[in-house]
Amino acid sequence: MKRITLFLSLLLLLLIGVLTGCGAKESSGESENKKRESYIDQIKKKDKITIGIFTDKPPFGYVNEKGENDGFEIALAKRITKDLLGDENQVEFIPVEPANRIPYLQSDKVDLILANMTVTDERKEAVDFTNPYLKVAIQLLVKDSSDIQSIDDLKGKKVIVTKGTTADIFFTKNYPDIELEKYDQVTESFQALKDDRGAAYVNDNLLLFDLARETPGFKVVNEKLEDPSPIAPAVKKGNKDLETWVNEEFEKLSKEGYLLELYDQYLKEAFGDNVKNPADVIVEGEWK
Template sequence: MTGNGRRGRRILAAAVVAAALAGVLSGCGGPDDVSTATGSTQPAATQPSATAPVAANPEGTNAPLPEGAAVAPSPTGEPAPEQCSNPTASLRPFPDGAPESPALDRIRARGRLVVGLDTGSNLFSFRDPITGSIEGFDADIAREVARDLLGDPNLAEFRILSSADRIPALQDRLVDVVVNTVTVNCERREQVDFSTVYFEAQQRILVAQGSGIHGVADLAGRRVCTVAGSTSLTHLQRAEPDAIVLTVPSWSDCLVVLQQGQVDAVSSDDSLLAGLASQDPYLQIVGDSLSPEPYGIGINKYDPDLVRLVNASLERMRQDGTWSRIYDRWLGILGPSPGPPVPHYQD
């Protein structure tokens, strides 16, 4: 197909969806407020959108879209940003425990490790509906870091962040670390620092059974959900620029709009998609990988001692079997444990 033909089809399809999702193109409100969660059943606070877009379901159910939903602008065709040498290389762990340092002493004086995550990433971080506590693979990894720094895994205090708020929260020191399925890449490394990789995922596609979608090529002219502030949007638009992308605040929102027929597919890391699929037996993950997604623990760029402490904790988890036990507890749905990722260091 010619470039003009693809562009014309994309414009026409976008116009149809824009009409069906009336009001969404006007944008969304402010990001979710950061709220604390220490096992309480009180939900995270959110800030209402000034526009509060509500749109009819394209399939005719008149179900409202999630607050903050927006149709992503069409890709510009700009080349991918220049890559750095090895974004996953981190600082070596302390060889003999954790010394005194401003970053570590600040956390010790407070008596708790403030951890940013969300509660919409089933299997990785979610609120248990019975106990009200935050559970999942990421939550348990964070508790182990608190154990090594403060002597007690229960001294991890969780603050709820949207995907778009993760980097700003680190830069503004609203949290000490972010353990929230954050993909390590060169662009983010310019803004914050990262631990070694603690989990490796692959971006794929989630659809309803019988959808006729088998891979990324089938997404041309289709509506696809992803989360604002995630790397999934960029990778998806590069792989299939004719896809019409709806961004929402959380992955649980993507599950809702897929089930309601407001989108045809969801694209994200297979680890997150597995968490969504576990909640609906009529959903399936399809297609080859769009991109590797190495997860690292985000840390403020000016806290190298905290980076080394976190890496020491991750190394301990690799060596004593803790990582594999956490994997088996939460991620068995992905298959047998592949073992923890091999760390790479820059010094």
């Protein structure tokens, strides 16, 4: 009888453990579901989304003559805000520099980075990217009088980069023998080239096309230093809720042709003959 009683007691304890475990798993699953749903809910509750943008990088993000944020990415950010919160004015724009985009996400200063951020393997270790909206390659901007025709001509010369850009990362990693002149902002970097503090300014070609068009006496060297890479919004590592929402939003905008509308409005004139077809720079859908 004692053995039977002991056996039944052990069996009861085992059943309680199994049920408790199942309950814990269900509770954990429910918490995880709530966690996945909570970030969008949190944005809606505060009725505001904070987006990191550039203020000195036309035609993508800049301050216009009225003192207002303007550009391709600004318009895209406003549309995202409108579709998420019902009013494009419910966005708080946070000016960022290339080097502080990731720290701003990691420290929750912004919900989303929409500031010409090229997707790289190194950056993917620190943040998560949504599907892209543009593709870009690194090229050289030089004065018209320069005889530089390729990266091989930079040996023994100083090269200007903006801190934290893919150009900065590319040269630091692949060409440690080339001396870099580093600046925080695009405007500072371009001014350094004007002042002959370096033989070339290296950055995303989409930016350089506009600088060359707007400023007589400068040209973009034809050579692409790397294969084209995607530019995409970035979210804090693990924020699948916002990442998924943005991907679904981009899918909808692509079906509307909205990105091509923004291209015509902000990029077509800026790129001129450097871009023959919008499909050469606009990405609609996942990166292939």
